[in-house]
Amino acid sequence: GPLQPLCRGAFILLEGCDRAGKSTQAAKLVRKLKARGFLVEHMRFPDRTTPIGNMIDAYLKSTKELDDHAVHLLFSANRWECMAKMKKLLSSGTSIVVERYAYSGVTFSAAKGLELAWCKSPDIGLLAPDVTLFLDLPICEAGKREGFGEERYENEDFQRNVRGLFLDMKHDMTVGDIQNYARKTIDEIHGELVASAIETIKKCATLPLKDLWK
Numbered sequence: 001g002p003l004q005p006l007c008r009g010a011f012i013l014l015e016g017c018d019r020a021g022k023s024t025q026a027a028k029l030v031r032k033l034k035a036r037g038f039l040v041e042h043m044r045f046p047d048r049t050t051p052i053g054n055m056i057d058a059y060l061k062s063t064k065e066l067d068d069h070a071v072h073l074l075f076s077a078n079r080w081e082c083m084a085k086m087k088k089l090l091s092s093g094t095s096i097v098v099e100r101y102a103y104s105g106v107t108f109s110a111a112k113g114l115e116l117a118w119c120k121s122p123d124i125g126l127l128a129p130d131v132t133l134f135l136d137l138p139i140c141e142a143g144k145r146e147g148f149g150e151e152r153y154e155n156e157d158f159q160r161n162v163r164g165l166f167l168d169m170k171h172d173m174t175v176g177d178i179q180n181y182a183r184k185t186i187d188e189i190h191g192e193l194v195a196s197a198i199e200t201i202k203k204c205a206t207l208p209l210k211d212l213w214k
Ligand code: ADP
Pocket: 016, 017, 018, 019, 020, 021, 022, 023, 024, 025, 145, 146, 182, 183, 184, 185, 186, 189
């Protein structure tokens, strides 16, 4: 008979401000999907393990100063250097659950005052997520969670700016109904994310990979 089309994996992105619950939910989601028999890998940006990622890490820890434009391009380059690996995983049928991506890239740099269109341009043509699950949490609620660390950007005024820019970009993300996700309990949110992830994996199994912002 005819050959079965090869099923690709899905690119599932978790975005949101600091302490919205991305790491918690990504870990639980990956565990659950694996238990249900799906092939899945967990990734996060910035990927601090590469030479570019080492520079970003030093910048975030404030042991290194960099021009705002230069570090923006490093964050983008850090995604580009992962494209081959991500495409290989997806086309071999493994889904990826990714924490932060180009939306964090654009919002954090635009919150410093860089022009939005300029911020988007180096990320044009990256692999596009199949779904972006935006964990939204008012900054005053985030402030009640475990304290900010020592890293750059970890202050409430800056985060408030970033959240506003995320909300402005929502129309551009492939999201479902994300209202108040991050105000629910960890298990309630987990249940919704699992349902969205499985629906996405099924929906895009035979669809081609897409390019971001093209
Ligand atoms: P992020 O990766 O987005 O910065 P984390 O997953 O590290 O966020 O969560 C930040 C803190 O908030 C952690 O202490 C975590 O246990 C807690 N947390 C995560 N989700 C919820 C939730 N839905 N309700 C209450 N606390 C939460």
